[in-house]
Amino acid sequence: MAPKPHRVLLDRVSGYADEAAAYMRRRRAARRPFARLYYAGGRSHDHAEDGAAGAELFAAAGGLIEVAGKGRS
Amino acid sequence: MAQTTTTVSQEARARDTVGIFAEMPDAATREVVSGDAAAAALAFLTEMSPDLRGAAILTAEGEVLAASGDQPERWAEDAAALLAIADRAGDEPVEQVHVATEQGEVFALRNAGLAAVAVTNRYALASLLFFDLRATLLDLARGGPEAV
Numbered sequence: 001m002a003p004k005p006h007r008v009l010l011d012r013v014s015g016y017a018d019e020a021a022a023y024m025r026r027r028r029a030a031r032r033p034f035a036r037l038y039y040a041g042g043r044s045h046d047h048a049e050d051g052a053a054g055a056e057l058f059a060a061a062g063g064l065i066e067v068a069g070k071g072r073s
Numbered sequence: 074m075a076q077t078t079t080t081v082s083q084e085a086r087a088r089d090t091v092g093i094f095a096e097m098p099d100a101a102t103r104e105v106v107s108g109d110a111a112a113a114a115l116a117f118l119t120e121m122s123p124d125l126r127g128a129a130i131l132t133a134e135g136e137v138l139a140a141s142g143d144q145p146e147r148w149a150e151d152a153a154a155l156l157a158i159a160d161r162a163g164d165e166p167v168e169q170v171h172v173a174t175e176q177g178e179v180f181a182l183r184n185a186g187l188a189a190v191a192v193t194n195r196y197a198l199a200s201l202l203f204f205d206l207r208a209t210l211l212d213l214a215r216g217g218p219e220a221v
Contacts, residue, residue, distance in 0.1 A: 028196055031173070037159050038169035045163060053162035060155040061172035061179040067147045068127030068177070068192035 033058070106187065106213050111138035114209050118191075122205055124198075126177060128191040130213070135188075152190040155181055171199050182206045185214035 003011075035047040035057040047054035111130045119125050119141070127141035129148035137145040159167040159181070170181040173195070180191045180202050187210045191202060 024196075031196070033172075033174050035172045036170075037163060037167045038171070039163065039165055040168050047162060053158065056158045057155070057162070057170070057172050058174060060151060060158050061174055062176070063151040064148075064155065064179050064190060065126075065174065065177045065192050067144055067151055068141065070126065 035061070106132070106138055108138050110213060114213050115139040115141070118205060118209050122191075122193070122197075122202060124193040124196075124202075126192045126194065128189065130210070131188045131190070133186050133188070138187075148190065152181065152188065155179070155190070156183075156188070169203055171203075180206065182210065184210040187214060 033049055035049070035054050036044055037047070038044045047057055049055065049058055115128060115130055118128060129140035129145070129152060130138045131149065131152060132138060135149055135153050137149045140148040155170060155172075156167070159170045166183070167181075168183055170179070172179045175195070177195060178193045178197050178199075180189075180193065180197075180199070182189050182203060184207050189206045189210055191206060193202060
């Protein structure tokens, strides 16, 4: 017997939610610190944390994070 | 349909670029944005973005229009430093900066003749935050928080 239509829809939605949750878990596990600059026209460039510009960017970002504090609880 | 040549607009832009914050890729704002409007826009942005720890909205000259917390001068100094370093790192002024660290993430954006800097928790969705920052600046430049 074919499943009820609403059951098919619910299964599909929960499948999408599972996929999204898995994506977020993989992203958290794989992500490393980075500094990325975007230019007009959509061009972007990554700077390594141990590079000259990268180290400066991380230091400046650290200052801003300190100013912002812990933020909202 | 008559069109303005890119060369002309680039020359006009070059004449107006003074200082770090004036190097706006989309320097369209020439109207004065009030501190109250910026504060309202910042409050709306904070309400809209649950990951946001703090943010600041600045003029093209680097003056803070609104900032979270009670250290607007620190926001101005640190935002200027970040954008200056980012500009030096490449051969043209940056439009957006995203630095993700273990302690949090920093986003900076120049748009519509204004600049915004935001600090978020880790793993904030960059595309959403940049979209919100851009929309906030654009609406501010167009006339105020009622449009945000």
